[in-house]
Amino acid sequence: xVALARKTLVHEWRRxxxxxxxxxxASLLQLLQAALVLGIFGSASVYITGSSGDLWAGYPGTQSxxxxxxxxxxxxxxxxxxxxVTKVEPFRWVDADWRGPxxxxxxxxxxxxxxxxxxxxxxxxxxxPALRARLNEPGAVIVDxxxxxxxxxxxxxTAAINGQRVRVVGVSSGLRALGGVxxxxxxxxxxxxxxxxxxxxxxxxxxxxxxxxxxAKAVAQxxxxxxxxxxxxxxxxxDFARQSQxxxxxxxxxxxxxxxxxxIVFLVGAVITSQTLIAAVIGSIREYATLNALGVGRGALRKxxxxxxxxxxxxxxxxxxxxxxxxxIIARNRSVPMELHPLTAAACLTLSxxxxxxxxxxxxxxxxxxxxxxxxx
Amino acid sequence: xSVSFQTSPGTSPTLQASGVRKSFVSGRVxxxxxxxxxxxxxxxxxxLISGPSGCGKSTLLAILSGLQPADGGKVHALGHELSGMSxxxxxxxxxxxxxxxxxxxxxxxxxxxxxxxxxxxxxMGLDKTTARKRAIDSLEEVGLGPRMSLRPAELSGGEKQxxxxxxxxxxxxxLLFADEPTSALDAANGQIVIDIxxxxxxxxxxxxxxVSHDPRLVGHADRVLAxxxxxxxxxxxxxxxxxAAPEAKEPSA
Numbered sequence: 001x002v003a004l005a006r007k008t009l010v011h012e013w014r015r016x017x018x019x020x021x022x023x024x025x026a027s028l029l030q031l032l033q034a035a036l037v038l039g040i041f042g043s044a045s046v047y048i049t050g051s052s053g054d055l056w057a058g059y060p061g062t063q064s065x066x067x068x069x070x071x072x073x074x075x076x077x078x079x080x081x082x083x084x085v086t087k088v089e090p091f092r093w094v095d096a097d098w099r100g101p102x103x104x105x106x107x108x109x110x111x112x113x114x115x116x117x118x119x120x121x122x123x124x125x126x127x128x129p130a131l132r133a134r135l136n137e138p139g140a141v142i143v144d145x146x147x148x149x150x151x152x153x154x155x156x157x158t159a160a161i162n163g164q165r166v167r168v169v170g171v172s173s174g175l176r177a178l179g180g181v182x183x184x185x186x187x188x189x190x191x192x193x194x195x196x197x198x199x200x201x202x203x204x205x206x207x208x209x210x211x212x213x214x215x216a217k218a219v220a221q222x223x224x225x226x227x228x229x230x231x232x233x234x235x236x237x238x239d240f241a242r243q244s245q246x247x248x249x250x251x252x253x254x255x256x257x258x259x260x261x262x263x264i265v266f267l268v269g270a271v272i273t274s275q276t277l278i279a280a281v282i283g284s285i286r287e288y289a290t291l292n293a294l295g296v297g298r299g300a301l302r303k304x305x306x307x308x309x310x311x312x313x314x315x316x317x318x319x320x321x322x323x324x325x326x327x328x329i330i331a332r333n334r335s336v337p338m339e340l341h342p343l344t345a346a347a348c349l350t351l352s353x354x355x356x357x358x359x360x361x362x363x364x365x366x367x368x369x370x371x372x373x374x375x376x377x
Numbered sequence: 378x379s380v381s382f383q384t385s386p387g388t389s390p391t392l393q394a395s396g397v398r399k400s401f402v403s404g405r406v407x408x409x410x411x412x413x414x415x416x417x418x419x420x421x422x423x424x425l426i427s428g429p430s431g432c433g434k435s436t437l438l439a440i441l442s443g444l445q446p447a448d449g450g451k452v453h454a455l456g457h458e459l460s461g462m463s464x465x466x467x468x469x470x471x472x473x474x475x476x477x478x479x480x481x482x483x484x485x486x487x488x489x490x491x492x493x494x495x496x497x498x499x500x501m502g503l504d505k506t507t508a509r510k511r512a513i514d515s516l517e518e519v520g521l522g523p524r525m526s527l528r529p530a531e532l533s534g535g536e537k538q539x540x541x542x543x544x545x546x547x548x549x550x551x552l553l554f555a556d557e558p559t560s561a562l563d564a565a566n567g568q569i570v571i572d573i574x575x576x577x578x579x580x581x582x583x584x585x586x587x588v589s590h591d592p593r594l595v596g597h598a599d600r601v602l603a604x605x606x607x608x609x610x611x612x613x614x615x616x617x618x619x620x621a622a623p624e625a626k627e628p629s630a
Contacts, residue, residue, distance in 0.1 A: 001499045001505075002488065002492045002495050002496045002499055004485065004487075004488065004496060007485075007487040007488055007492070008485065008486075008487040010487070011486060011487030011528075012486065012487060284485065286481060286483045287483050287484065287485050289483070290477065290479065290483040291496070291497060291500075292468070293442075293444060293471065293477045293479075294471065294472065294475070294476065294477055294497045294544070294545070294548065295468050295469065295470070295471035295472025295473065295475065295497070295500070295501075296468075296472065296496075296497055296500045297465065297468045297469075297472075297500075298464075298468075300500055372444045372477075373439045373444045373445045375479045375481070375483065375556070376435040376436075376438055376439050376444070376479070376556045376588075
């Protein structure tokens, strides 16, 4: 079989370039948009995904991890009573106000009070043990390196949180927050910083480690059975992380924005691609008509067009993947929150291929003009 | 060149039109292009339909080759009745039995001469080796053996038309239709092309039906049908002694 579609694509690449670029840009936009949205809203659940706890117990009905309310210490007891639970650790969340040494005004910060022991669950993936140990000093805090500027501090500087003196003892990376700045401290420091009287002696969450993490769902269901120790809900870490991200995505309207933008990108890409493919078909219409005169069926000619659309899609996708990887690397080096899972990437690329195929279908219609009788003059 | 009367009665016609009518409507005006036209074309000879432009000769070719349906009448080609066939059946018939050469060469710019010729063959279901061999043979037959790897942009007009002929010829069709095959060519190339078409009719026993208003071709045809206003005015064997004589241009009945 003579590879008509491919040879034409190579020979007349200038003609097809706009279509390839359109698919490429559409694909790149979808990829970056997805990566950015996932990256930004992924940081809504960094407390969960950065820790190694399997279960989270918190105030009933909490929609997102940043909306936690104090729960009774007794709930830790209830968790410990379960035979599958090997470890329970408290996590104290304090909404606070930051005053830096430089003129930064008030900054809204979220203080995470965590267990500072080397084998603790909270932020085990984000803070190495040595850094964590520095928090044992009273008033010691760690901030994300990307937030140093907005807080107006460097390592070693002192500042005030809720009027209490704190000292920055180190920086972390990957702990950026949504709608504020994350500050990590020890549980003791957090208790001092928490000035609300009703919170005294109350923790926000209890994080539990299981003997067999694969049983998390079943254990969470079992623990949710009774209220004997006070009101609480237990989530698996995965569920709670997803719930927090979804909350942010829907609460901010970003979800609808993403879908809307994806639709626009798809539409614009499809218009450019289909117009280019149509022009290519019209450009060869006499040749197609000749083939039809020689008995090559319309179906076979349509297949040539679809094959061209497929190659255009594939080339566009390859371009977007290459550029996308470069941009993701740059973004990562600059602490821009971007995250792309293989499944999301696959969905974006499938959408781009669908764009090319839909354009091919549109271009196929112009084959109707390939009437061999019109060649007779 | 040997032209004889062996083309007269005896050889059975491969292409027959009886009472073929065709008219076109533009706006409210209906103009009849073919008036109850009846015609037999025989195999193994080059039949030329000549006439001024607008006389309906191209329409006749389109109907005889199954590219366009007639409004009335019947067309028999190789024993098949074309009039009632579906589009798909007509495509299949054309794929199996017909070749076309047009005034424009209609070659794909991206393909080499060899690939142009191979392309329709691959749709006929021939295996790669057979298709390749047939394509090479046809290109050699039209004298393009050494230039078969070139693309259209690297070929002259005459060479392009020979590629187009090879593309039709490689299908080994029983019916070969040519529409103004020499109009875009200079005298020398026109001569080569018409000689090739004539040779195909002789050597392969193909029915070659050529439509042209080019007077140079008259002397090369085995039979000339002169058309005017949708009717055939004359049907004669051209005089060999004066191949391209001006008076042969518009023969009178």
